[in-house]
Each structure stands twice: as C-alpha cells, then as structure tokens.
Amino acid sequence: MLLFGEFGAVQHAIEKANVLIEALQWIREFRGKITVIKLGGSIMEDARALDHLLLDVVFMETVGMRPIIVHGGGAAISQAMTASGLEPRFVQGRRYTDAAALEIVETTLGYQVNEALASRIEELGGVAKPLNFRTTNVLYGSRIKLRDEAGQPVDLGYVGEVTRVEQDVLRELCRQGIVPVVPSLCLAEDGQKLNVNADTAAMAVARQLSAEKLVFLSNVNGVRRHREDPDSLIHALNVEQAEELIRSGAIEAGMIPKIEACLETIAQGVRKVHIIDGRLRHSLLLEVYTSKGVGTEITRV
Numbered sequence: 001m002l003l004f005g006e007f008g009a010v011q012h013a014i015e016k017a018n019v020l021i022e023a024l025q026w027i028r029e030f031r032g033k034i035t036v037i038k039l040g041g042s043i044m045e046d047a048r049a050l051d052h053l054l055l056d057v058v059f060m061e062t063v064g065m066r067p068i069i070v071h072g073g074g075a076a077i078s079q080a081m082t083a084s085g086l087e088p089r090f091v092q093g094r095r096y097t098d099a100a101a102l103e104i105v106e107t108t109l110g111y112q113v114n115e116a117l118a119s120r121i122e123e124l125g126g127v128a129k130p131l132n133f134r135t136t137n138v139l140y141g142s143r144i145k146l147r148d149e150a151g152q153p154v155d156l157g158y159v160g161e162v163t164r165v166e167q168d169v170l171r172e173l174c175r176q177g178i179v180p181v182v183p184s185l186c187l188a189e190d191g192q193k194l195n196v197n198a199d200t201a202a203m204a205v206a207r208q209l210s211a212e213k214l215v216f217l218s219n220v221n222g223v224r225r226h227r228e229d230p231d232s233l234i235h236a237l238n239v240e241q242a243e244e245l246i247r248s249g250a251i252e253a254g255m256i257p258k259i260e261a262c263l264e265t266i267a268q269g270v271r272k273v274h275i276i277d278g279r280l281r282h283s284l285l286l287e288v289y290t291s292k293g294v295g296t297e298i299t300r301v
Contacts, residue, residue, distance in 0.1 A: 019290075022290060022291060023289040023290070026288060026289045026290075027063045027064065027065075030064075030065050030212060030288070031063070031064035031065065032064060032065075032066065033065060033066060033211075033212035033213075034066045034068060034171075034174060034206075034209050034210075034211040034212055034213075035060065035065055035066065035067050035068070035212055035213040035214075035215060035288070036067075036068050036202055036205050036206040036209070036211045036213070036214045036215070037057065037068065037069050037070070037202075037217070037284070038070050038071070038198060038214070038215065038216050039053070039070070039072070039117075039198075039217055039278075040071055040072035040073070040074065040198045040199075041072075041218065041219055041278070042219045042278075042279065043219075043279060044071070044072075044073060044074075044075060044076070044113075045075050046279060049279045049281070051120070052281045052282055053217065053278060053284055054117070054120055054121050054126075055282075056282055056283075056284035056285045057069065057121065057126065057179060057284070058121060058124050058125050058126035058179075059285060060284070060285075060288070061126055061127075061177060061179055062126075065288075066174035066175075067174075068170060068179070068180045068205060068211075069179065069180070069181045069182065070183075070184060070198060070201050070202035070205050071113065071114070071117060071181065071182070071183060071184065071198060072109065072183075072184050072197075073108060073113040073183070074095070074198075076108050076109070076112070076113055077095070077104060077105055077108050077109055080104045080107070080108045081101060081104050084100075084104060086100060086101060091146075091154060091155075091156055092146055092154060092156075094159055094197055095195060096155075096156055096159075097156065097157040097158045097159050097194075098158070099157075099158070101157070101158075101195075102157070102158045102193060102195060105185070105195050106133065106185065106193060109184065109185065110132045110183045110185050111132055111134065114130045114131075114132050114183040115130045115132070117130070117181050118130040118179075118181045121179055121181070126179055127177060127178045127179065128178060128179040128180075128181050129173055129178050129179070129181065130181050130183075131169070131180055131181060131182050131183075132185070133185070133193065136169060137166075137185075137187050138165060138166040138169050138170060138180070138182060139164075139165060139166075139182065139184075139185065139186035139187070139196065139201060139204070139205075140162070140163060140164040140166075140186055140187050140188070141160040141161050141163045141164070141186035141187070141188060141194060141196065142160055142163055142188055142194075143156075143158070143159065143160050143188065143192075143194060144156060144159050144160055144161045157195075158192065158193065159195050159196070159197075160186050160188060160194030160195065160196050161186075161196065161204075162186050162200065162201055162205075163204075164208075165204060165208040167208055167209055170205070170209060171209070182201070182205065184196045184197065184198035184201040184202075186201070200261070202216075203261060203264075203265045206265060206270045207268045207269060207270060210269045210270070211270050211271075212270075212271050213271065213272045213273070213274060213288070214262075214265055214270050214273045214274070215274045215276065215284065215287070215288075216258070216262075216274065216275045216276070217277075217278030217284075218275055218277060218278065219277065219278070220275075220277060221233050221276065221277040221294065221295055221296075222234065222235075222275045222276060222277070222294075222296030223237060223242075223251060223255065223259065223275060223296040223298075225250055226250075227252065227253070227255075233295075233296065235292060235293055235295075235296060236296070236297050236298075236299070237296060237297070237298045237299075238298070238299050238300065238301050239263055239266060239267075239298070239299075239300055239301070240301075242259055242262075242263060242298060245259075246260070258275070259298075262275070262298050266298065266300050267300075271299065271300075272297055272298065272299050273297075273298045274287055274288075274293070274295055274296065274297050274298070275295050275296045275298075276293075276294060276295030276296075277294070277295065283295065
C-alpha cells in the first residue's frame with residue numbers, strides 16, 4: 001500500500017513520463033532536420049536565461065535535431081564602443097559601422113561573444129564550433145543599399161547583407177553532431193568585412209539551407225491580438241491570417257517588419273517560423289517538443 005507521500009511521488013513521475021511521451025512524436029518528426037535559432041537581444045545579457053537556452057540546444061542535438069545558432073551581440077558591442085570613447089549610432093534601425101566601429105564589432109561579436117557561446121555549449125555537455133573570420137567564415141555578402149524617404153542613398157558604412165552561405169560546411173558540422181555558432185558578420189567578394197543585422201543573417205541561413213524551422217528569440221511571448229496583453233497570444237498563424245492581422249492593425253509597430261520578414265522567409269522555403277520569449281525557462285524545448293508550444297508558430301497554410 002502506497003503512503004500519501006509515496007503516491008504523490010509516483011504521480012509526479014508519471015507526469016514526467018507523459019511529458020516525454022508527448023515529446024516523442026516531435027523528436028521523431030524533427031530528427032535529422034535543421035533548425036536555425038536566432039540569438040540576441042536581452043537574453044544575451046541574462047546569464048541564467050542564456051544557459052537554459054543553450055542547454056535546450058544541447059538537448060535538441062542529442063535527440064537528433066540539427067540546431068544552428070546565428071547570433072548578434074548588440075549590447076556587448078555598444079558597451080565596448082562606449083569604453084573606447086565611440087558613441088553608437090543607428091540609421092534606419094541598423095548600426096552605423098565605420099572602420100573603428102567595425103574593428104570593435106569584429107572583436108566583440110565575431111570573436112569574444114561567438115567563442116564564448118561555443119565554449120559554454122561545450123561546458124553544458126554539447127559540442128560546438130565557432131565560425132568566424134579566424135576559424136571558418138560561412139557568410140558572404142555585399143554592402144547593403146538603402147534609401148531615405150527622398151530616395152537618396154543612405155550611408156551605413158561597413159554594413160552588409162548575406163548573399164551566400166557555405167551550406168556544405170554547416171551541413172557537415174550538423175552531421176557530425178557539432179552545433180555551428182555563427183556571428184552576424186559577412187565577407188564581401190573583395191575581402192571587406194561587413195556587419196550584418198542578426199535577424200536578416202539568420203533568415204539567410206534558414207532560407208539557403210531550407211531549414212525545417214527558424215526560431216526568433218524575443219522579449220515578448222509571440223504575436224498577440226492585443227499588444228499589451230500577454231494572454232492574447234496567438235499560438236498558430238498561417239500566411240493568410242498573418243497578412244490579415246497586419247491589415248487590421250492587430251499586428252502593429254515594430255512587430256510588422258518582423259512578421260513580414262517571417263512571411264518572406266516562409267515564401268522562400270523554410271517550413272515554419274517561431275517567435276518565442278527567450279527569457280522563459282526552456283522556452284525552446286517547450287515550443288518545439290510540446291503540442292501547444294509557448295510562442296507563435298507561423299506556417300504557409
């Protein structure tokens with residue numbers, strides 16, 4: 001006969017087993033498939049949240065998924081620039097990058113942050129490879145060309161967009177059970193190094209590898225029917241529904257370009273795009289390996 005305390009312990013164990021059984025179907029479905037994870041923003045400044053996320057990545061690789069991390073490092077770059085007496089400057093939402101700023105971006109983002117992330121994955125039991133200009137570069141591109149409201153060219157300095165991804169390198173690392181960690185920097189054909197927006201870098205990697213999933217880690221829990229109400233989260237959207245939410249004004253302000261970018265990514269071959277709150281403990285596992293998820297999943301239909 002089980003005592004009350006023993007019965008409670010057994011029930012707790014059964015609940016854990018049920019969670020594993022729920023995860024089993026998704027583990028099978030996504031085994032061997034690439035998921036690109038865009039890492040940046042406030043989660044990079046929260047050591048505990050970052051550890052939970054990286055542990056999720058280790059889990060994903062262990063059960064057969066093929067995660068690729070593409071990361072920014074905005075806060076670390078701004079801090080390094082301030083320490084060097086340089087004032088961060090943004091034009092149309094992108095960091096203006098002159099030669100002095102580029103050197104800081106390369107050192108901070110390309111080496112310090114990139115290699116620290118790979119090292120931390122290994123400390124947590126995984127295997128990772130930092131892919132930067134002094135190891136193996138996998139992103140190539142050209143200077144980005146923007147115009148202002150009057151149609152005049154906008155000078156962003158050494159800022160680029162990704163036009164080519166070394167797919168074979170990334171696929172081979174994934175095949176070997178190694179998590180690629182890619183900083184949002186690219187190399188132009190003339191050898192010039194360029195700073196790249198991390199969202200667009202992650203989208204380029206996901207598109208060119210025809211990834212199963214692209215996951216954006218945000219500081220909100222996903223797309224909401226009412227911007228200030230977390231409980232109005234929309235768990236699943238298709239392209240048509242997302243476009244209608246934009247037209248109706250339910251999706252507004254800074255979420256509009258992110259959703260439009262998600263729709264463009266889906267149109268170019270990525271099956272699913274997810275937006276989740278990276279600060280929620282193990283949000284990545286909860287989104288990928290449970291039926292309901294904790295964020296917003298956007299699909300073609």
